[in-house]
Amino acid sequence: MVVTLDDTKRDAIAAKLGDIKLIQQLLIQNEELFLRESTDNEISNTFHRMLEDDRKNLGILDTVIVQYGIQREAEQNVQQLAQKVRQLMQGNELSFYEKVFQHELLKHQQVMNGLTIHKAAQKVGADVMAAITPLNTINFENRAHQEQLKGILEILGVRELTGVDADQGIWTRVQDAIAAISGVFGSAVTQNSNQQDMNIQDILRMDHQKVNTLFTELLNCNETQKIQEYFGQIYKDLNAHSDAEEEVVYPRVRPFYGQANTQELYDEQAHVKVLLDQLKSMNPSASEFKNTIRRLMEEVNDHVREEENTMFAGIRNNMTNNEAEELCTQFKTAKSRIQQEMARKRTQVSA
Numbered sequence: 203m204v205v206t207l208d209d210t211k212r213d214a215i216a217a218k219l220g221d222i223k224l225i226q227q228l229l230i231q232n233e234e235l236f237l238r239e240s241t242d243n244e245i246s247n248t249f250h251r252m253l254e255d256d257r258k259n260l261g262i263l264d265t266v267i268v269q270y271g272i273q274r275e276a277e278q279n280v281q282q283l284a285q286k287v288r289q290l291m292q293g294n295e296l297s298f299y300e301k302v303f304q305h306e307l308l309k310h311q312q313v314m315n316g317l318t319i320h321k322a323a324q325k326v327g328a329d330v331m332a333a334i335t336p337l338n339t340i341n342f343e344n345r346a347h348q349e350q351l352k353g354i355l356e357i358l359g360v361r362e363l364t365g366v367d368a369d370q371g372i373w374t375r376v377q378d379a380i381a382a383i384s385g386v387f388g389s390a391v392t393q394n395s396n397q398q399d400m401n402i403q404d405i406l407r408m409d410h411q412k413v414n415t416l417f418t419e420l421l422n423c424n425e426t427q428k429i430q431e432y433f434g435q436i437y438k439d440l441n442a443h444s445d446a447e448e449e450v451v452y453p454r455v456r457p458f459y460g461q462a463n464t465q466e467l468y469d470e471q472a473h474v475k476v477l478l479d480q481l482k483s484m485n486p487s488a489s490e491f492k493n494t495i496r497r498l499m500e501e502v503n504d505h506v507r508e509e510e511n512t513m514f515a516g517i518r519n520n521m522t523n524n525e526a527e528e529l530c531t532q533f534k535t536a537k538s539r540i541q542q543e544m545a546r547k548r549t550q551v552s553a
């Protein structure tokens with residue numbers, strides 16, 4: 203028996219994340235269009251701030267998807283919906299009010315997608331919960347945007363129907379509603395709002411913690427199906443993480459971390475990959491499987507300790523904050539591309 207690397211539940215969540223990303227891109231396009239079409243200062247300012255949040259959130263979403271470890275296109279029906287909305291927004295069949303109305307529906311859909319993923323993640327595993335945590339920030343901001351859109355709709359609707367302005371105090375009511383939501387979502391939400399300023403150490407540490415969570419989940423588990431699922435994720439995550447490190451991080455640190463120390467990191471990862479491939483051809487219900495996982499976990503932990511203690515110190519002493527943030531972006535881009543290539547290879551093999 204050979205381990206299957208892909209898991210249906212995890213793939214379904216990945217597709218939902220694909221939906222969220224597509225809708226997020228659509229929200230941004232709509233808001234750019236509204237800024238061109240709006241003639242009201244206050245409304246324009248609100249859209250301007252919303253657009254800034256949404257652009258930042260698209261970046262956070264990209265991080266979440268790469269950290270989650272499985273990339274999927276949006277579902278067919280969502281792609282069709284996006285196409286339809288794009289046409290409606292660009293055409294002139296709809297009034298400005300009606301366009302904003304459609305936009306509010308999309309925001310609602312985005313909030314519901316976020317909540318659904320959150321609930322589903324609780325069922326699948328602690329590693330999934332950890333990977334998607336930053337989605338909470340996006341969801342909180344989208345709920346706030348929904349309230350702002352309701353305010354805009356009230357102003358536009360009354361104006362369109364009667365030609366006169368709505369009552370004063372709409373924005374005060376919007377602010378009160380947002381304050382009420384922030385109470386519901388709680389303070390945990392704001393902790394992750396700086397994700398766009400992550401440096402290379404933060405993102406590597408996040409990956410290290412995730413794989414550690416996966417090891418713990420696997421070792422505490424006695425269900426063969428679940429063990430397969432956790433191993434599949436460990437296999438994909440460790441390979442993508444190591445390849446991306448070898449491509450962008452190790453060459454960058456070599457001048458100050460030293461030739462011998464850097465070579466050691468490459469060698470250790472080469473051995474980790476050998477163990478991963480051995481495990482892939484083993485029976486996950488055999489006791490030998492968990493023993494090999496324990497060996498792998500020890501090797502990974504030693505390697506991680508070297509990176510986090512010595513290599514990170516080297517980065518702190520030899521690179522500026524900007525350089526460390528740039529390296530983070532390069533790492534994410536490389537890892538995202540590697541994940542896609544690995545997925546393509548897996549489908550070729552299974553076809």
Ligand SMILES: [Fe+2]
Pocket residue numbers: 406410443447506509
């Ligand atoms: Fe690492």
Ligand SMILES: [Fe+2]
Pocket residue numbers: 444447467471505509
């Ligand atoms: Fe590494």
